[in-house]
Amino acid sequence: MTECPACDAHVECAAMVAGEIFPCTDCGTELEVVTTLPTAVQLAPKEAEDWGE
Amino acid sequence: MSDALRLGIFLTIVRPEEKQILQAAEARGITVERLDDERMAFDLEPPDLPVDVILNRSVSHSRGLYAMRFFAHYGIPTVNAADVIERAGDKILGSLRLREAGIPTPRTIVALTPEAALIALDQIGYPAVLKPPIGSWGRLMARVHNREEAEQIIEHKVALASPQHSVFYVQEYVPKPDRDLRVLVIGRTVVGAMYRRSSDWRTNAARGAESEAFEPPEPVRALAIRAAEAMGGGILAVDLMEAPSGLVVHEVNPTPEFKSLQAATGLDIADRILDYVAEVARR
Numbered sequence: 001m002t003e004c005p006a007c008d009a010h011v012e013c014a015a016m017v018a019g020e021i022f023p024c025t026d027c028g029t030e031l032e033v034v035t036t037l038p039t040a041v042q043l044a045p046k047e048a049e050d051w052g053e
Numbered sequence: 054m055s056d057a058l059r060l061g062i063f064l065t066i067v068r069p070e071e072k073q074i075l076q077a078a079e080a081r082g083i084t085v086e087r088l089d090d091e092r093m094a095f096d097l098e099p100p101d102l103p104v105d106v107i108l109n110r111s112v113s114h115s116r117g118l119y120a121m122r123f124f125a126h127y128g129i130p131t132v133n134a135a136d137v138i139e140r141a142g143d144k145i146l147g148s149l150r151l152r153e154a155g156i157p158t159p160r161t162i163v164a165l166t167p168e169a170a171l172i173a174l175d176q177i178g179y180p181a182v183l184k185p186p187i188g189s190w191g192r193l194m195a196r197v198h199n200r201e202e203a204e205q206i207i208e209h210k211v212a213l214a215s216p217q218h219s220v221f222y223v224q225e226y227v228p229k230p231d232r233d234l235r236v237l238v239i240g241r242t243v244v245g246a247m248y249r250r251s252s253d254w255r256t257n258a259a260r261g262a263e264s265e266a267f268e269p270p271e272p273v274r275a276l277a278i279r280a281a282e283a284m285g286g287g288i289l290a291v292d293l294m295e296a297p298s299g300l301v302v303h304e305v306n307p308t309p310e311f312k313s314l315q316a317a318t319g320l321d322i323a324d325r326i327l328d329y330v331a332e333v334a335r336r
Contacts, residue, residue, distance in 0.1 A: 017067055017072060017075065018067070018087075019064065019066055019067035019071070019087070019089070020066075020067040020072060021066050021067065021068065032066060033067075044066065045065070045066065045091070047192075048113060049185070049187070049188055049192075049193075049215055049217070050113050050114040050115050050187050050188055051065075051112045051113055051114075051188065051189075051190075052112065052114065052142075052187075052188050052189030052190055052192070052306075052308075053189045053190070053290065053306035053307070053308050053309050053310055
């Protein structure tokens, strides 16, 4: 359990892996798991122009 | 399949696809080295990197392309190879390859100035489609209905900072049904296929298109494999449209997302990817 850097809501990412992207359940901001032990998240990277498949 | 494989995964973020690959690798006992594209730097001298093969899952075309060039320089095989990423990830180079391979593809004209773009649009005829040469998910694509719209869109594109918006990839608008086809090719095999349906003219899964499994008949399989081979082969998602004249290939994607295809077909695509990556490592 940690806090969303955008809205301070508690976010849970127990079953996730570092690098995983997920939305904050309160404000919907896309977050990225930085570490799982201890749990830390940051704002997900912004999509760049050359991103794609 | 060797459990002793040491796999490097070059990635930006962990989407469901990367998570499945990581989990499938762990289940096989494969040693995985995660290589974060935001943190890596590349020395001309080979580093001590304990991997047998690299799988590119970066969402950035330029990062993936340059990184795979360096890994090849270090003597490490990559999936896909840099040449494949360069061709398939750049719509201009990709179209050239498709045309040279005799694969049906929408009529396309590339213009290098705004003035030439307007001439190209006149030649293609309206409606036409303007696409950025690099990028996907239907982003920054425009369907242009007339000259007035074209002038406005081109003015906006020129105002964007990136030089790639001053290169104009002009393509005929294909009046297709409310769907296109995606065929995933791994090596010389069609692994799976789906329809992507949308009321939007852009039928990208990233834009909310609905997926439906599709069992491709032999001619579709053969066409998809030819398109993948035209790019140099590897793990490639071939996108096709049902044009009035028949099937046309409009795009080949070198770092395919497969969440929708997997959901539609029930296939274990991460496992098939690892099979192929292990095969490349053994070559």
